[in-house]
Amino acid sequence: MPACNRPTSPSEFMPDDFFRRYSNEEIFGNDHPLEIDMGCGDGSFLLDMAEHYPERNFLGVERLLGRIRGVCKGIQERGLTNVKVLRLESQYTLEYLLQPSSVSRLHLLCPDPWPKARHHKNRLVQQEFLQILQQSLTPxxxxxxxxxxxxxxxxxxxxMELYAKFNQLPWPAAAEEGGFYYPKTDFQRHWEKQGKEIFQLRYGQ
Ligand SMILES: C[S@@+](CC[C@H](N)C(=O)[O-])C[C@H]1O[C@@H](n2cnc3c(N)ncnc32)[C@H](O)[C@@H]1O
Incomplete structure (x- = not known):
């Protein structure tokens, strides 16, 4: 049975088997460092990053088909070959589809905050996720x-404090202090327009 019977774009990574792991080489045809944007939304961050860092591979993970189609269109329009998008659940992707020690940076930007106490269990960042994350990241x-x-x-x-196996890293803004290119996402721009503060965290293994 085909894994998917809808038409897909060459910019979409469509696994032929959702029960095996794929290497960076299989997805992109090279072993450049792999970065994942979990819940990539409209893909504006993902595409800007891919354009800025042609020597890295970028995989956007997103569950909504409309957004997947929009991201694919953007990739094609910008002629980018180092970025693909995958329509799948974020944690499943890390846990079962990608290889251990294969992800050089994982970006989780403005995810759904699940503000109500009874929904906190839906927040992606939990002890189980952190264990999967640690296994997925390169050293x-x-x-x-x-x-x-x-x-x-x-x-x-x-x-993070409870998990205790990651080290918090600074996130310098200025280039001379080690700051790096990091465009704003669609949601960050939206929240900032409303006058909201954006909190950011960076951790290493
Ligand atoms: C609040 S939006 C943020 C989008 C983008 N990161 C940004 O900052 O503009 C969250 C996105 O994550 C996607 N999403 C939420 N839960 C997901 C999951 N478990 N797996 C994959 N995508 C998910 C949603 O469909 C949505 O596009």
Missing amino acids: DGEFLFKTDHPGYFEWVCEE
Whole structure:
């Protein structure tokens, strides 16, 4: 049975088997460092990053088909060959589809904060996720997180402290202090327009 019977774009990574792991080489045809944008939304961050860093591979993971189609269109229009998008659940992707020690940076930017206490169990960053994340990252891999939601920010700080196997890293703004190119996402721009503060965290192994 085919894995998918809808037409797909060459910019979409469509696994032929959702029960095996894929290497960076299989997805991109090379072994350049792999970065993942979890819940990539409209893909504006993903595409800007791919354009800026042609020597790296970028995989956007997103569950909504409309957004997948929009990202594919953007990739084609910009002629980018180092970026693909995958329509799948974020944690499943890391846990079952990608190889251990294969992700050089994982970006989780403005994810759904699940603000109500009874929904906190749906937040992606939990102990189980952190264990999967640690297995997925390369030895010098990084996890970068942003949110507009103070409660989710505190939650991630606490989960990280409890997990205790990542080291918090500075996120310098200025290039002379080691700052790096990091465009704003669609949601970050949206929240900032509303006057909200964006909280950011960066961790290494
Ligand atoms: C709040 S939006 C943020 C989008 C983007 N990161 C940004 O900052 O503009 C969250 C995105 O994650 C996607 N998403 C939420 N949960 C997901 C999951 N478990 N697996 C894959 N995508 C998910 C949603 O469909 C949505 O596009």
